[in-house]
Amino acid sequence: MTLANEQFEIPTTQSANIPIELTGKSRDSVRMMVLDRKTGQFSNHHFNELDSFLQPGDVVVLNNSRTIPAVLKGKQGKREVEIRLSRRVSAQTWEALIVGGIYSNTKCIEFSNEVTATIEGQGSERPLVVLSFSVGGADFYQFIYKYGEPIRYEYIEHPWPLEAYQTVYASVPGSVEMPSAGRAFTWQLLNRLKKKGIEVVILQLHAGLSYYGNDRWPNPTNHPEAFHIPLHTAKVINQAKKDRRRIIAVGTTVVRAIETVADDNGHVRSGEGTTRLYIKAGMKLKAIDGLITGLHEPEASHLDLLTSLIEKKKLIHAYEAALKQGYLWHEFGDMNLILPIEV
Structure with a gap:
């Protein structure tokens, strides 16, 4: 069951319909709501401040799947x-x-x-x-x-080129929709993270369709997506868990891939396969401590995954505030950092 019963309406003015870099700003200048997963308290920032909220030793996991013209x-x-x-x-x-x-x-x-x-x-x-x-x-x-052309939903009025639907680090073609949580990263920001002592590793999960049209959404209990966890990535995550350092996923795709291959102790194995994992409230995440993500529609199962990190009531309260404060939704929109509880 999704959070669709927690209805909130996204005004058309808050559906981002243009890549921010085409307005003269950098990708990492989008807004970012920082949400404490323990207390539910939140504050407003910009994504280029991300390094201020992460610690040396943190591991940031990116999905480098590249969007295809589907x-x-x-x-x-x-x-x-x-x-x-x-x-x-x-x-x-x-x-x-x-x-x-x-x-x-x-x-x-x-x-x-x-x-x-x-x-x-x-x-x-x-x-x-x-x-x-x-x-x-x-x-x-x-x-x-x-x-082919990139998938474009009704809130995107202009047919932007395929490059607008890529993260800067995308390298392995396969996603039919952009793993958009990583879109706000720039190489400058990634370099700042590394200089601060934050490890950055990659995996692939090729994202499938998230919407079928006519108010039809994928069944979250049977939505297969292909993934690959490199050996190096698994080793870095496992060492960090052993050292009690934090694992920060960039996107729900990363959470889904890692949690698919994590055992009850949070140990991650490398390899590839197809996941049908549905993460929802009440499920304890075994390896992931925090999440960088976009803002999601009430019908999307992505919100269910978020409630495995933070209590539903606190999440909806933060979303209501984001709506009032003019945050932008969808793949060209603003960001949400859900801070991990100290481990």
Whole structure:
């Protein structure tokens, strides 16, 4: 069950619809609400002050998955269709959403460059389907990078280029939506963190679709996403836990990946796989101590994950304050640092 019963409305004026760097400011100049997960107290800052709230020895974990152009336009017979990729299943097979939901199971979908796709069946949940493309591997990525577009929801009025949907450190293509919690980082800020003695490590979790349209959201109990935890990252996290140092996740994707492979003692193993982990209130996080994240819609299961860090009542109170104070929502919006309890 999500926090959708804790309804709050996000005014259209508080849906960020332009990358802040295109207004002449730096990415890390977005606002940041700092929230104490123990007391629920919060204060208002800017993201470029992040290093003031972290300690030498802290470990910051980034998701370096790179956003792909996941929107493909094609035809099924005479009818135009829009495909939104959601998750890679194999070299030529993807789970995807057919926008509008009107399609034929028997006719192939034709794209530019003579690429076609056939519907192989239902995806991991409705309304997703499994598409088998006529090209795979490097040829498939060459195709989507030439003809695809980034996913853009209704609050984004202008078709910004794919680079606007990348973190500065993104390097491994695979996410259909940007792991946006890391978008506010700049290389200058990352360098300041390292100079302060804060370790920065990476992993990958390729984010799938977070919204299916028409008020349909993914089932949080069955939302598979591929992840990879490098050996170095696991070693750094495990040593930090042994030394009783703090692990700060950048984004709910990082929390999900790490908690999938952490044992009851917080020991993290390296490797790759697919996670279906649903984190919600009452679940004790085994490895993560704090979180850097954006601001989430009331229907999103991301809020459920946040309640594993902080009591729901305190979280909603902070969100109500953020709304009153004009914080901006969505991937180009403002940030929230949930401070860890001292370990």
